[in-house]
Amino acid sequence: MTIHPAYGCTLGCIYCYVKPNTKKGIEVNKLGGPELVTALSLNPHFLPGKWGTFIALGSITECFLNEEVTAKTIEYMYWINKELGNPQQVSTKMIIRPEISEKILSMGDPYLSVLISITSINMANLLEPRAPPPIERLNNAHYLNSIGLRTSVFIRPILPGVTDKENEILLRESLRFGIKELVLGSLMINTWIMSKIDKLGLPVLSNEIKSRAKSMDRSRLSPIYASDLKQAMKRAAESLGFVVYPAACAANVASHSQSCYMCDYGPCGNTSNLPEIEDEKELFEIIGVKVKEAFLTDEQRLYVKTSSPLLKHVVSLVKTSTRRRLVIKQ
Ligand code: SF4
Incomplete structure (x- = not known):
């Protein structure tokens, strides 16, 4: 954040x-x-x-x-x-x-x-x-x-x-x-940033950026390739x-x-230090989510099967507190 x-x-x-x-x-x-x-x-x-x-x-x-x-x-x-x-x-x-x-x-x-x-x-x-x-x-x-x-x-x-x-x-x-x-x-670029770069008068730089741009919006920023x-x-x-x-x-x-192993770039840091999860099912039930099945896979993914909708902030809190990737089956 x-x-x-x-x-x-x-x-x-x-x-x-x-x-x-x-x-x-x-x-x-x-x-x-x-x-x-x-x-x-x-x-x-x-x-x-x-x-x-x-x-x-x-x-x-x-x-x-x-x-x-x-x-x-x-x-x-x-x-x-x-x-x-x-x-x-x-x-x-x-x-x-x-x-x-x-x-x-x-x-x-x-x-x-x-x-x-x-x-x-x-x-x-x-x-x-x-x-x-x-x-x-x-x-x-x-x-x-x-x-x-x-x-x-x-x-x-x-x-x-x-x-x-x-x-x-x-x-x-x-x-x-x-x-x-x-x-x-x-x-990250948009048309405003591109116009500032163009004004430098470095055509090689400008052309290289434009050739790598995935999109060029007026205000929204997009990463170049x-x-x-x-x-x-x-x-x-x-x-x-x-x-x-x-x-x-x-x-x-x-x-x-x-x-941390919250995303596929990981694991980052010392993996033996990842937070322990005592009871995967209980973890969800504490926050009011009824789950049919929940367990940690060998690849350190937290797998959860539930019929309840998982709100975005709940997903983010579970991932953050466990420092794991979440696989949701509904
Ligand atoms: S979110 Fe976690 S696993 Fe992903 S890059 Fe950042 S520190 Fe590494």
Whole structure:
């Protein structure tokens, strides 16, 4: 589940879907920490607790954009950790200063999963005009790791013809700063993002993206086809000893020493650590679902046969609490 300390961003990264919000460019979330906790607790899709819903901070803002947003981010981390305990993750391009890192460790989530986003080193000035230089981000990642904050490089978005061509340098520089954990992320586009990319005047990049676009809507975001690039980048990284996570949530799982097999990308983390299910049938009956049959398969799928309709939030809560894939037969 994504939590937003603010709305909007002023970094102006060309490929990004986040627009400046209001004249100031950003609007800090008005909800205080205790109110956020209440809102989450009332959300039927949210499971509180250490083994509850994975939390990702940001996604429609930059969590450390300025003092005000940073303070809100720390406030949310603190209250989530104090009252709920869910595993938290943040992705950023900003430099997290020592005093902020100390606050994360002492007041926020000490096992916070930090993702340092990078797309390109050579073309960062053009693509991310107001973000700190990628080498400074990697240097910051090195510092964060050194004080005990588990930090991975998030190569996202993979811009075809740019990021994949720089894979070697991205990996080499990450290693130079002691980062050996990686997440790869695809580009999401709509016509607005495409028009910003077109304005760069890089026809190779524009054409490559258009040829890989599955669809191009005015507002809805769609991922471009990039599995081939991801696979090649993953192979190169693994040959250098990187751990390549299949998705951002897997880095969150590792950072919190948990395990998960909620989707076919898994298993992630230490599978011997998956939550035990004492009585599969009872698990459903506790939440008011009558089942004919329920058991765990050898492949760690939770199989359930029921004539009752399973609401979306019930499915999500069962998957989250058991960290298993669910097979429903009706
Ligand atoms: S199994 Fe799927 S949902 Fe769970 S951490 Fe891995 S990638 Fe994420």
